[in-house]
Amino acid sequence: MTRFASSLRPRGAKARASFALAAAALFASGCSISPKPLTDDENVSRLREDMSVIMAPQEPIAGPVSMHEAMARAIKYNLDERVKLMEMAVANQQLDLSRFDMLPRLVAGAGYAGRSNESGSESLNLATGRRTGESTTATDRHRRTADLGFTWNILDFGVSYLRARQNSNLVLIADERRRRVVQGILQDVRTSYWRAVAAERLLKRIEPLEKRIEAARSNANALEAQRVQAPLQTLSYQRALVDTLRQLQTLRRELVAAKSQLGALMGLPPGENFTLQMPPEVTGKDVPAITASVESLETYALLNRPELLEESYNERITADETRRALLKLLPGIDLNAGLHYDSNSFLLNQRWADYGARVSWNILSLASAPDTYAFSKAQEELVSFRRQALSVAVLSQVRVAMVQFRELSQEFSLNADQAAIDRRIRQQYVNSSTVGQQGDMSVIQAEVSELVSDLRRDLVYADLQNAYARVMVSAGVDPMPEAVPSQDLATLRQAVSDGLGAWQQKTGGTARLQDLLVPAKTSEKAPAEKAPVEKAAEPKAAPMAARGDEPADRRAAVPERVTVAELPQPPAASVAASAGGSMTAPMTVSYSPSTRSEPVKVYSVPPSALSPMGRSPAR
Numbered sequence: 001m002t003r004f005a006s007s008l009r010p011r012g013a014k015a016r017a018s019f020a021l022a023a024a025a026l027f028a029s030g031c032s033i034s035p036k037p038l039t040d041d042e043n044v045s046r047l048r049e050d051m052s053v054i055m056a057p058q059e060p061i062a063g064p065v066s067m068h069e070a071m072a073r074a075i076k077y078n079l080d081e082r083v084k085l086m087e088m089a090v091a092n093q094q095l096d097l098s099r100f101d102m103l104p105r106l107v108a109g110a111g112y113a114g115r116s117n118e119s120g121s122e123s124l125n126l127a128t129g130r131r132t133g134e135s136t137t138a139t140d141r142h143r144r145t146a147d148l149g150f151t152w153n154i155l156d157f158g159v160s161y162l163r164a165r166q167n168s169n170l171v172l173i174a175d176e177r178r179r180r181v182v183q184g185i186l187q188d189v190r191t192s193y194w195r196a197v198a199a200e201r202l203l204k205r206i207e208p209l210e211k212r213i214e215a216a217r218s219n220a221n222a223l224e225a226q227r228v229q230a231p232l233q234t235l236s237y238q239r240a241l242v243d244t245l246r247q248l249q250t251l252r253r254e255l256v257a258a259k260s261q262l263g264a265l266m267g268l269p270p271g272e273n274f275t276l277q278m279p280p281e282v283t284g285k286d287v288p289a290i291t292a293s294v295e296s297l298e299t300y301a302l303l304n305r306p307e308l309l310e311e312s313y314n315e316r317i318t319a320d321e322t323r324r325a326l327l328k329l330l331p332g333i334d335l336n337a338g339l340h341y342d343s344n345s346f347l348l349n350q351r352w353a354d355y356g357a358r359v360s361w362n363i364l365s366l367a368s369a370p371d372t373y374a375f376s377k378a379q380e381e382l383v384s385f386r387r388q389a390l391s392v393a394v395l396s397q398v399r400v401a402m403v404q405f406r407e408l409s410q411e412f413s414l415n416a417d418q419a420a421i422d423r424r425i426r427q428q429y430v431n432s433s434t435v436g437q438q439g440d441m442s443v444i445q446a447e448v449s450e451l452v453s454d455l456r457r458d459l460v461y462a463d464l465q466n467a468y469a470r471v472m473v474s475a476g477v478d479p480m481p482e483a484v485p486s487q488d489l490a491t492l493r494q495a496v497s498d499g500l501g502a503w504q505q506k507t508g509g510t511a512r513l514q515d516l517l518v519p520a521k522t523s524e525k526a527p528a529e530k531a532p533v534e535k536a537a538e539p540k541a542a543p544m545a546a547r548g549d550e551p552a553d554r555r556a557a558v559p560e561r562v563t564v565a566e567l568p569q570p571p572a573a574s575v576a577a578s579a580g581g582s583m584t585a586p587m588t589v590s591y592s593p594s595t596r597s598e599p600v601k602v603y604s605v606p607p608s609a610l611s612p613m614g615r616s617p618a619r
Contacts, residue, residue, distance in 0.1 A: 069489065070189050073268075078265060081182060106148070106149070108149075109148075113144075173310050176306040177306065179306045183477075194462035196258040196259040196262045198455065200276050201281075202451065237445075290405065290471060296508055318379050326372065334358040336356055336357070337356075401473075405468060415460045425449070
């Protein structure tokens, strides 16, 4: 035995030395990591990959681009839209993967084990304290194993189910974010298109007029040198020409990039040339009309704005997160079963199956249960308050968008009238110049005034179109139908045209915010001996109930729907309390129907509907 042990020492020392050398090599390789910047070849490869996507071939532009075609191209080729579509695809794939987390674990394994010597051992007689002196073994030097194990943790299944529900809401959030991006892109396309139309229409007139202004300035300098006119009159005219030239250059700077911006929104490669479909020249009668009321737009916005729907889905996710946190405090139940094989020849049964169950519970986690519940509820309240604050902002945005639209409509009408007047003035100067009553300076000044008025009118019209689109965006209107049969440009262009033409009918059919009083609950049939019905306009502390002995005409006078204007006013104490803050609980009001067979209906009125923000202004 001593000789055998001594023969093993060099081998053990050599093994320890090899292990130490391998560990040192791994440690040295880990310490040798240093920052490695991108090489020129890697940058060129990245550039080629990105440009292959940016410069990907598109459907060729067959003719002049209209606004609807520009919107269709933006929907199909804009990179921001593609990013949101990819985010939706990733969210869907994550949802598909999360479904597999709910399945039990079925693990298959196989292995091989070997030794350089026998796995022998002696035993000790506990009664006598003597060793048996005989070495025995129960394991082969070389053996093979295989296992097939089934494990299912019921607590993990519940947690995985809630996580899958959260991922399903993340898919809906990605869709709402895509909607918001599409709405913003189409708003930008509308504004850029009309600015590009103004630039295309007026830049051609600016260049020759600038040349005439420079010539007029030269003539004015010559007249000043010859002292043909009074010096003050000549200098005033020169100052007017310079000021007009400066205005033209400023307007040119604003318009020169409009077409490039439109091309970028359409997803065209930078520098690609295209022509615009020029609409007829706008007049004061071309103001887009919004027939939907502000109240219906507010209601539609609260029901359909992507930001509010996203916060609603976040509230679902937070509620599921609360359930997950509480579920993890429960004991876990593991169910397991398995099939096993071991080639060890000393085993009586080399193949066997086992099964069992195990319950485990971290009892100390109960101490954190109140704090966990309080934290989860605080998160839910935070999401709810954030959605309510966003609702107030949405209502303000709708109101502000409508106010801006109305103001710009009036401003455009004035600019259109001014442009028409300047055109008639310029014609009068041209006629007077023809008969020799006016000089060239007055004609040039009239032409410049006409050009500036036309340019200002078209720019204000572009801002008016932007305000019109802002009303749509603030109301959360989708300019496209929910389902489009194809993604080709012709189908998308027709879908955009139909959506833009029908959005007001969609929002106009929405009820006013004050009228959205949905029955909160239905009580049992009202007994005949209850108190008589009170009018909705009279304040009453207790809910109103029906009285069976009232006349038929009195019962028929009870309204079938209660509106905010007909609700009882809150007591003076609650009004004073709500002056410095918001109401914390909704008001409730009930009424009896016209017949005894129908139950009493109770309506819940949210505080926002009773606040000044929720009421429509007096007209």
